[in-house]
Amino acid sequence: xxxxxxxxxxxxxxxxxxxxxxxxxxxxxxxxxxxxxxxxxxxxxxxxxxxxxxxxxxxxxxxxxxxxxxxxxxxxxxxxxxxxxxxxxxxxxxxxxxxxxxxxxxxxxxxxxx
Amino acid sequence: xxxxxxxxxxxxxxxxxxxxxxxxxxxxxxxxxxxxxxxxxxxxxxxxxxxxxxxxxxxxxxxxxxxxxxxxxxxxxxxxxxxxxxxxxxxxxxxxxxxxxxxxxxxxxxxxxx
Numbered sequence: 001x002x003x004x005x006x007x008x009x010x011x012x013x014x015x016x017x018x019x020x021x022x023x024x025x026x027x028x029x030x031x032x033x034x035x036x037x038x039x040x041x042x043x044x045x046x047x048x049x050x051x052x053x054x055x056x057x058x059x060x061x062x063x064x065x066x067x068x069x070x071x072x073x074x075x076x077x078x079x080x081x082x083x084x085x086x087x088x089x090x091x092x093x094x095x096x097x098x099x100x101x102x103x104x105x106x107x108x109x110x111x112x113x114x
Numbered sequence: 115x116x117x118x119x120x121x122x123x124x125x126x127x128x129x130x131x132x133x134x135x136x137x138x139x140x141x142x143x144x145x146x147x148x149x150x151x152x153x154x155x156x157x158x159x160x161x162x163x164x165x166x167x168x169x170x171x172x173x174x175x176x177x178x179x180x181x182x183x184x185x186x187x188x189x190x191x192x193x194x195x196x197x198x199x200x201x202x203x204x205x206x207x208x209x210x211x212x213x214x215x216x217x218x219x220x221x222x223x224x225x226x227x228x
Binding site: 002007014017031042043044045048050055056057058092094096097098099100101102103104105106108 | 145157159213215219221
């Protein structure tokens with residue numbers, strides 16, 4: 001158990017809908033990261049927050065947005081869902097924001113869009 | 115576009131065999147190299163973060179080396195055990211001024227037969 005929690009574990013929704021994925025980092029960690037893993041692709045970095053501020057952005061779609069709250073938990077919002085958004089979404093956390101910090105991954109949320 | 119390549123894609127070994135796999139990354143602008151272990155139905159777990167050319171890190175029967183000048187890292191497993199079966203991922207931050215955004219390789223899937 002990494003200490004990172006994600007809810008829900010599974011989510012099934014229809015195209016066009018909007019969902020929110022939630023992540024609580026390890027105690028003491030200030031950075032939160034979101035990754036997407038689709039069937040035909042490896043882990044793709046979406047976005048990083050550090051202490052409430054956006055710190056790095058990957059190829060995150062405009063339909064996706066995220067935020068980190070004062071209590072350091074983070075939410076990833078996915079809207080106008082398409083079939084291709086079906087994937088495993090991981091949240092990870094680290095103590096700091098630099099490249100030398102290892103990231104601790106949560107169990108993931110499996111999103112199925114039908 | 116940053117390219118992180120891992121080889122081989124998959125590897126089948128017998129229990130007790132020692133094995134190694136490779137991660138290749140661009141040698142210019144090196145910041146850090148991460149190794150993660152990902153067991154089926156679980157989440158990725160950090161093994162090592164390496165930052166210096168010539169770095170060698172060890173955790174039990176698993177060790178890694180780093181050559182930043184030629185752009186590669188080796189992961190070694192001595193005396194493989196069935197519980198070592200997993201996908202081993204390496205990841206590379208493409209920038210030093212963009213937080214801890216990681217680009218992951220496709221992984222090497224190791225299967226250890228008893």
